[in-house]
Amino acid sequence: MFKTKSKIALVGTTLVALMVLVGCGQTAAPSTPTPTPSAATTIDKKTISAAGSTALQPLVKLAADEFMAKNAGVQVNISGGGSMTGLNNVASGAIEIGNSDVLAPDELKSQGLVDHEVCVAPFILIANKDVTIDNLTKAQAADIFTGKITNWKDVGGQDEKISIIGRAASSGTRLNVEKIVMDGQKMSDAAAAQDSTGNLLTGVGQTPGAIGYIDAAYLKDTVKALKFNGVAFSADAVTSGQYPIYSYEHMYTKGEATGTVKLFLDYINSPEFQDQNVEKSGFIPSTKMKK
Structure with missing residues (x-):
């Protein structure tokens, strides 16, 4: 009987010891699941494409170069074509990002554009250097x-024919000039249409009597560079409300941005990029505008 009691006591002691050990183990090292990175904030594509506004293109190209340098193996392809081209292509799914000088029209927004x-981006009316005037009123420019x-x-x-050198109908710069300078009137059919801002600049520089917008x-x-209503372009003139020819620049995605696309958009909007590059590239941070 003594041996039986001893065995029972031994078993009981062993069970208590095991319970204490298990309890101590749980207290010292609780089980915590390891968080996994969100798909919205990780590289999910090695190649993404952005196209559209040639006005915005230099800034997006700069951001792409820096982003690729920070993310080995990622390729960001940038091209122009005009704002409406970018908007239509991102809506169709042909590209990941559509760059635009204008807000997407309702028929494209309804396709899920974000x-x-x-x-x-400020815009300037420009003329060939042989043109003797320095200023145009809004009414004169519209006419x-x-x-x-x-x-x-x-x-x-001077007594000289005016040659208008503009952009194609798909251009956001042209749409903004028509809206702001011309109060919604349409550009003359006599205007030569260039496919990029760079080509328009070259055309105005090489054509006597030419006028354009960039x-x-x-x-x-x-x-x-011509004054508009007596005001010369400057960043301060834009932010103070004295100079009205400008637009907010947009990068549209189809649906909410995720993965590599979101990381790229987050980078171009980051203080690191905005503070170092936006103003020195000829643009103005949105935060400086009086909305």
Whole structure:
């Protein structure tokens, strides 16, 4: 009987000891699941494409170069074609990002486009250097671009034919000039249509009597920048409300951005990129605007 009691006591002691050990183990090292990175914030594609606005293209290209340098093996392809081309292509799924100087029209927004605002792009009216005037009023500029005024002498300049060099109908820069400068009127059919801001700049610089419009980031000393309503372009003139020819720049995705696309958009909107690159590239941070 003594042996039986001893065995029972031994078994009981062993069970208590095991329970204590298990309990101590749970207290010292609780089981915590390891979080897994969200698919929305990790590299999921090695190649993404952005196209559209040639006004915004230099800034997006700079962001792409820096982003690729920080993410080995990732390729970001950038091309132009005009804002409406970018919007239509992202809506169809042909590209991941559509760059635009204008808001997407309702018929494209209804296809699931999501707007990512990145900065402000100012636009400048430019003329060939042989043009003797330095300023155009809004009414004068509108009459020139609609074709009502065809000679510089009618706005105080020399007796010389005005040659309009503009952009194709798909251009966001053209749409903004029509909206802001021309109050919604359409550009004259006589205007030569260039497929990029760079080509328009070259055309105005090489054509006597020419006038056009470009994104401020492209301005070179090969052309003359015109004042608008007596105000010369400057970043301060835009942010103070004195200079009205500008647009908010957009990068559209079809649906919410995820993976590599989200990481790229987050980078271009990051303080690191915005503070170092936006203003020196000829653009204005959206945060500086008085909305």
